[in-house]
Amino acid sequence: MYQTYLRISNVSYTYPGSNQQAVSGVSLNLDSGWTAFAGANGCGKTTLLKLATGLLTPDTGSIVSSGTTVYCSQRTDHLSEFLDEFLFDWSSGSIRLRDILNIGDDWGERWDTLSYGERRRLQIAAAIWTSPSVLALDEPFNHLDTDGRSLLIRAMREYHGCGLLVSHDRNALDLLCTSCVLFFPERIQLYRTGYTSAMKAERKKQEYLTGKRKMAGVKYLQLKRDARKKMIQARTLQAHLSGKRISFKDICKYNYDGPSQYTSRVQNAGRRSREASARAERAKDRMESIKYRKIYGTGVELTGEISTRNYLLEILPGEIRIGEATLTYPHLEIKSEDRIALTGGNGTGKTMLLAHLRSELNCPPEKLIWIPQEITAGQCSCLLEEIKKRSREDLGQIMTIVRRLGSDPERVLCSEIPSPGEARKLLLAFGLSKTPWLVIMDEPTNHMDLPSVECLEKALNDYTGALVLVSHDREFLGNTTSIQWNIMDRKLSVTKNA
Numbered sequence: 001m002y003q004t005y006l007r008i009s010n011v012s013y014t015y016p017g018s019n020q021q022a023v024s025g026v027s028l029n030l031d032s033g034w035t036a037f038a039g040a041n042g043c044g045k046t047t048l049l050k051l052a053t054g055l056l057t058p059d060t061g062s063i064v065s066s067g068t069t070v071y072c073s074q075r076t077d078h079l080s081e082f083l084d085e086f087l088f089d090w091s092s093g094s095i096r097l098r099d100i101l102n103i104g105d106d107w108g109e110r111w112d113t114l115s116y117g118e119r120r121r122l123q124i125a126a127a128i129w130t131s132p133s134v135l136a137l138d139e140p141f142n143h144l145d146t147d148g149r150s151l152l153i154r155a156m157r158e159y160h161g162c163g164l165l166v167s168h169d170r171n172a173l174d175l176l177c178t179s180c181v182l183f184f185p186e187r188i189q190l191y192r193t194g195y196t197s198a199m200k201a202e203r204k205k206q207e208y209l210t211g212k213r214k215m216a217g218v219k220y221l222q223l224k225r226d227a228r229k230k231m232i233q234a235r236t237l238q239a240h241l242s243g244k245r246i247s248f249k250d251i252c253k254y255n256y257d258g259p260s261q262y263t264s265r266v267q268n269a270g271r272r273s274r275e276a277s278a279r280a281e282r283a284k285d286r287m288e289s290i291k292y293r294k295i296y297g298t299g300v301e302l303t304g305e306i307s308t309r310n311y312l313l314e315i316l317p318g319e320i321r322i323g324e325a326t327l328t329y330p331h332l333e334i335k336s337e338d339r340i341a342l343t344g345g346n347g348t349g350k351t352m353l354l355a356h357l358r359s360e361l362n363c364p365p366e367k368l369i370w371i372p373q374e375i376t377a378g379q380c381s382c383l384l385e386e387i388k389k390r391s392r393e394d395l396g397q398i399m400t401i402v403r404r405l406g407s408d409p410e411r412v413l414c415s416e417i418p419s420p421g422e423a424r425k426l427l428l429a430f431g432l433s434k435t436p437w438l439v440i441m442d443e444p445t446n447h448m449d450l451p452s453v454e455c456l457e458k459a460l461n462d463y464t465g466a467l468v469l470v471s472h473d474r475e476f477l478g479n480t481t482s483i484q485w486n487i488m489d490r491k492l493s494v495t496k497n498a
Contacts, residue, residue, distance in 0.1 A: 003031065003032060003066070004031065004032045004065075004066045004067065004133045004134065004160075004161040004162040005029070005030065005031050005032075005065065005066045005162060006028070006029075006030040006031075006052055006063070006064075006065045006066075006134050006162050006164075007028075007029055007030075007062075007063070007064045007065070008026055008027055008028040008029075008030075008048075008051075008052065008061070008062075008063050009027050009061050009062045009063075009064075010025055010026070010027055010060065010061040010062075011023060011025070011026045011027070011048075011051060011058040011060065011061035011062070011063060012024050012025055012026070012058060012059050012060045012061060013047060013051055013056060013058050013059050014059060015047075015414070015415060015416075016416075017414060017416070018411065018414040018415070019414065020408075020410065020411055020414065022044050022047040022411075023044045023047050023048055023051065023058075025061075026048065026061075026188055027061075028181065028188075028190055030162055030164070030179065031162060032160060032161060032162055033162070033163065033177075033178045033179065034156070034163040034164075034165050034176045034177045034178065034179075035162075035163065035164055035165065035177060035178075035179040035180065035181060036165050036167070036173040036176075036177040036179070036180040036181065036194070036195045036198075037049070037164060037165065037166045037181050037183065038166075038167075038168075038173065038180060038181070038182055038183065038195060038198075039182060039183025039184065039449070040183070040406045040407075040449045040451060040452075041405075041406055041407050041419065041421040041422060041425070041447070041448065041449050041452060042406070042407040042408050042411055042412070042419070042421075042422060043183040043184070043185070044183060044188075045138075045166045045183055046074070046138055046166065046419060049071055049136040049138055049164055049166060050071060050136075051063060052065070052069065052071075052134060052136060052164060053069040053070060053071035053134060053136050054069055055071055065133055065134045065162070066133045066134075066162070067132065067133030067134070068130070068132040068133050068134075069132055069133065069134040069135075069136070070082075070127050070130055070132040070134070070135050070136065071136045071138070072123055072124055072127040072135070072136065072137045072138060072140065073123075073138055074138040074139035074140075074142060074166075074420055074447060075374070075376075075377065075420060076116045076119040076120055076123065076142075076143065076374055077374060077376045077377070079111065080122070080123045080126040080127065081126075082126040082127065082129065082130050083108060083122065083123070083126045084108070085126075086125065086126040086129045087107075087108040087126075089129070093129065093131075094129055096158070097125045097128060097129055097155060097158070098125065100151060100154050100155045100158065101121045101122075101124075101125050101151050101152065101155050102121075102151060103121060103122055103125055107122050108122075110323065113323045114347070115143070115346045115347040115348075115351070116142075116143035116346075116351070116373055116374055116443075117143040117144045117145060117148050117346030117347065118346055118347050119143075120140065120142065120143050120144060120148075120152075121144070121148060121151065121152060124137060124140050124152060124155070124156075125155065128155060128156070128158065128159050131159075131161070132161060133161050133162060134161060134162045134163075134164065135159055135161055135162070135163050135164070136163075136164040136165075136166075137156075137163070137164070137165050137166070137167075138166045139166055139167055139168075139420075139446070139447060140152060140156075140165070140167065141167055141169045141172055142443070142446040142447060143346070143373065143374075143443060143446060143472075144346065144472065145344075145345045145346045145472045146472065147345060147346075148345075148346050149169070149172065149472075153172060153175055153176060156176055157176070163176075165177060168448065168449050168450055168453070170195060170196065170450075173194065173195035173196075174194045174195050174196050177194050177195060178192070178193070178194065179191065179192055179193070180193060180194060180195050180197075180198035182198060182199070182202055189202065304435055304436050304437065304439070304463045304464050304465035305367070305435045305436070305437055305464070305465060306336050306337060306437070306464055306465055307336040307363070307367070307437040307438070307465065307466070308336075309336065309362055309363075309437075310335070310336075311333050311334065311335060311362060312334045312335070312336065312361060312362050312363045312437060312438050312466050313332065313333060313334035313357060313360060313361055313362060313363075314331075314332070314333045314334075314362070315331070315332050315333075315357070315360050316331055317329065317330050317331055320349070320352060320353065320356050322347075322348070322349035322352055322490070323347075325490055326490060327348070327349040327352075327353065327487065327490050327491070327492065328490065328491050328492065329353070329491075329492040330492065330493070330494060332357070332485075332492075332494070334438070334466055334468065335466065336437065336465070336466055337464070337465070337466060338466050338467070338482075338483055339466070339467045339480065339481040339482045339483060340466075340467065340468045340469070340481060340483045340484070340485055341469055341470075341471070341477040341480075341481035341483070341484050341485070342354070342468060342469070342470045342485045342486075342487075343470075343471075343472075343477070343484060343485070343486045343487070344486060344487030344488065345487075348487040348488075348490075349487060349490075350442070350470050350487060351372075351373055351442055351470070353487070353492070354440065354442060354468075354470065358370070358440075361438070363437055363438045366434055367434060367435075367436050367437040367438065368434075368436055368437070368438050368439075368440070369427075369428070369431035369432075369434065369436045369438070369439045369440070369441075370440050371424060371427050371428065371431075371440070371441045371442065371444060372442050373442035373443045373446070373470070374420075375420060375423045375424065375427070377417050379423075380417050380418050380420070380423040381416065381417050383418075383423060383426055383427065383430070384412075384413075384415070384417070384418055384423075384426065387426060387430060388413065397429075398426070398429040398430060399412075399413070399429075401425070401428070401429035401432060402422070402425050402426060402429050404455065405425045405428070405429070405448075405452045405455055405456070406425075406449060406451050406452045406455070407421075407422050407425055412426070419447070420446070420447040421447035421448050421449070421452070423447075424444070424446070424447055424448065425448075425452070428456070436465055437465050437466060438465060438466045438467075438468070439460070439463065439465065439466070439467050439468070440467075440468045440469075441468070441469050441470070441471075442470045443470055443471055443472070444456060444469060444471065444476075445471060445473050445476055453473075453476065457476060457479055457480060460480045461479065461480060467480070467481065469481055482496065482497045483495070483496050483497070484496075484497070
């Protein structure tokens with residue numbers, strides 16, 4: 001097995017029509033093994049992956065690799081470039097990948113009926129099968145249930161080239177990656193360790209730098225306070241000597257208004273002394289109040305209304321077709337304050353059930369926020385154009401929410417097609433002005449960075465209307481819902497938390 005590598009030297013790139021650099025002066029030396037790319041949405045991770053794999057050409061700098069490169073997009077709305085070749089290859093390597101990822105022989109023929117999680121596994125299997133020198137996977141764990149995630153981690157361990165992994169799954173990053181690139185607003189930092197260790201090292205570094213800045217500030221204020229103390233002493237001495245040097249008799253001899261002048265000079269000296277003392281005390285207070293600075297997200301508010309209708313959904317028991325199988329469901333209802341989690345493995349029919357229920361909702365469109373599991377590139381582009389046509393006031397409100405969810409509004413507005421994570425934020429921001437009765441989100445944490453997920457979780461907890469969430473993130477569902485609709489063995493069951 002030959003040594004693979006990727007050399008990125010002083011690379012910068014700006015998207016056409018944008019006045020901001022997406023990537024600026026990046027230099028990285030990466031070798032065999034998985035390297036994590038971690039940071040907030042819109043910080044340049046996907047752009048750097050596309051530059052590294054030749055899909056974009058840098059404006060400045062150079063990129064050199066040891067061989068072929070492959071980029072696997074985070075979108076699941078198009079067929080993989082290598083999918084047909086992979087499906088018609090029956091070599092031992094191809095069969096092993098199919099077995100590891102539990103890929104059916106007919107998946108290529110029924111792409112349109114595959115779940116998004118099944119599509120994801122098939123896309124990544126085809127990418128790994130090509131055995132490129134550099135393999136870039138962009139959010140590979142989106143849409144995957146717990147079993148699918150475990151299968152994918154096992155398959156990724158089969159790859160021995162230079163792997164680039166963008167993901168917000170902290171556990172997966174720690175299991176797979178031996179290097180980590182952390183993206184910050186003003187810099188990109190490479191650590192030769194896993195994600196958790198890299199974050200600990202970064203925090204220690206920032207604490208050290210903050211401590212140095214704090215000590216510098218304390219030293220400056222100490223010097224300023226000492227200077228003011230000397231000034232106080234000098235002015236006090238001046239006032240004292242003035243009183244000693246000029247007698248009442250001498251003042252009267254040279255100036256008829258001498259007593260008032262004498263009194264004024266002494267009073268002025270005393271006033272200046274008191275002012276200097278006050279400034280010294282303020283300097284002392286500032287010095288004692290210096291603390292480590294922390295940055296907290298401002299968050300967003302999801303302002304909803306509780307519907308006056310008894311039910312937003314009520315349907316009798318029934319069944320729907322899921323590919324060649326049938327999904328049966330009991331009597332289902334959504335009341336005005338219900339908080340429902342819809343769970344089940346990949347391919348069990350969660351998204352198709354939601355589509356079926358949508359036509360049965362007793363909720364007007366203007367009182368509904370519906371965020372689908374996947375947003376196509378065309379839908380992202382249309383959404384952005386629609387938002388740009390809003391009034392200045394509405395546009396400002398939407399972009400404020402986008403910023404509070406961790407993305408740069410100017411960069412989003414300047415892009416031709418927003419990223420999937422940015423598109424989800426735009427949809428959410430667009431719907432917040434509706435004061436909805438019902439919010440339905442299919443895999444809401446897909447494509448979102450960790451601060452954005454925490455921000456969304458808090459907003460949903462404060463929301464007062466009805467809520468339906470589809471997610472494989474058990475912690476997220478546990479913190480936001482109280483009723484579970486679970487699909488197992490082609491049947492939907494309903495349980496309520498105690």
